[in-house]
Amino acid sequence: MTAPFPAELRFNRARAELLIRFDDGSEASISYELLRVESPSAETKGHGNENPPPPARKQNVSVTGAEPVGRYALRIQFSDGHNTGLYTWAYLAELAAEKTSRMAAYLGRLKDAGLSRS
Numbered sequence: 001m002t003a004p005f006p007a008e009l010r011f012n013r014a015r016a017e018l019l020i021r022f023d024d025g026s027e028a029s030i031s032y033e034l035l036r037v038e039s040p041s042a043e044t045k046g047h048g049n050e051n052p053p054p055p056a057r058k059q060n061v062s063v064t065g066a067e068p069v070g071r072y073a074l075r076i077q078f079s080d081g082h083n084t085g086l087y088t089w090a091y092l093a094e095l096a097a098e099k100t101s102r103m104a105a106y107l108g109r110l111k112d113a114g115l116s117r118s
Contacts, residue, residue: 036082063076
């Protein structure tokens with residue numbers, strides 16, 4: 001089974017979230033904060049076996065731009081200067097489906113590291 005393809009992507013500044021409508025008819029939203037802290041980049045995922053601390057103070061991050069990468073991904077630019085993660089359509093669908101558990105896990109990692117969202 002293939003991941004759904006986004007038929008529409010809308011960045012909602014007022015709600016600080018990405019709204020996605022997939023070609024299978026499903027819809028989802030992902031907060032800018034979660035997009036930023038779950039960026040599929042070496043900064044947040046680490047290099048090799050490295051396990052970096054969670055990104056702190058990202059509660060009020062905003063999106064300053066986005067561009068498609070081929071027909072498979074989106075590169076998002078954030079207000080903190082981060083822009084190296086490539087969000088594949090499958091990864092966006094995964095984030096949308098797991099947003100509650102991923103946010104809870106992120107908050108737990110922040111607490112364990114003694115870091116803050118704001």
